[in-house]
Amino acid sequence: MRSESEIGAARRWRAPTRTVWKQSTDLQAVRFVYAPKNCEAIVLRQTASTSPQEGGARPNGLLRFLRDIVVIFLAALLISFLIKTFLIRSFYIPSGSMETTLQIDDRVIVNELVPDVVDLHRGDVVVFEDPGGWLPDSLPTPSPTGIERALEFVGLRPHDSNNHLIKRVIGLPGDTVACCNDFGQMTVNGVPLEEPYTNLTPEEPASRDPFEVTVPEGSIWVMGDNRNNSQDSRYNQGTPSRGFVPMSDVVGRAFVISWPYTRWSWLDNYPSVFDGVERREQ
Structure with a gap:
């Protein structure tokens, strides 16, 4: 018991x-x-x-993934649009007026901070809108497709370049630009220029047609590197702008050749060419 x-x-x-x-x-x-x-x-x-044996599956994982992709895509488009609007822009070269520096159908990237934020310098290669009467009436071009317009809008397609020109800055406001001295050289404020960027032979003068101008305030004097085949400031003195390009018409400074890839290179503004040239303010 x-x-x-x-x-x-x-x-x-x-x-x-x-x-x-x-x-x-x-x-x-x-x-x-x-x-x-x-x-x-x-x-x-x-x-x-x-439960310790449950895998913790995540419902709607695919939807979250697609949402993230859409957000990333829209953010990329917004950034591209802002860059194209305020920083850089792409243009293609339609003519040979800047040969041999630039070839027909080259693509260049333009810094749009010039001249509003960053100052222009002599020797800069600039893209500008036609001041009026510089370009002949162009033939009608096919309208871009919706996709082409969208790509251009976000900066992924080069601008059509209609109504735009590209030249090299030779004279700034107040400068006196003249050609030619006894050695066939162009002068800025009396200083002769040795210009390695032109396609001239050593025997050719810097310009076939003599000229002397003083650049007014708020404008620049531009010339093509292909001196004997460029409708630049020299040949537009009879237009309303008298051959000068208003600063307000300057889109920006071209600083790189982006296409074709075999020609990728920075665009030099040759500061040594203008050494000794003093700035003259009016």
Whole structure:
């Protein structure tokens, strides 16, 4: 016979419990805790997300991925548009007036901070709008497609270059530009220029037609590197601008040839050519 103290101790004893995980139809894990005979079973409920054997699958993962792709694409378009509007712009070269520095169908990148934020310098290659009467009436060109317009809008397609020209800055406001001295050289403020960027032979003068001008305030004097085949400031003195280009018409400074890749190079403004030329303010 057991004593009452032994019986009480047996009742207080509990065997180790065993846990079994089951999946219920309501996506909740049911945990049954078994106790010895004559002891009540304890049932605990736990959400599936905390079950140690559940993989933690992420619903709508594909939608989140597509959303991220769209956000990245739109952000890239916005950045490209802002860069094209305020910083740089692409143009193609339609003529040979800047040969051999630039060839027909070259693509150039233009810094639009010039001249509003960054000053122009003599020797800079600039893109500018026609001041009026410089360009002949052009033949109608096919209208760009919707895709081409979109690419141009965000700066991924070169501007059509209609109504734009590209030349090299020779004279700044207040400069006196003249050609030619006894050696066939062009002078700026009386300083003769050695111009390595032109396609002239050593025997040819810097300009076939003599001229002497003083650049007015707010304008520049420009010439093509292909001196004998360039409708530049020299040959537009009869237009309303008198051959000068207003600063307000300057789109920016071309600083690199971006295409074709075989011609990729920086565009030099040859500062040494203009060493010794003093700035004259009117």
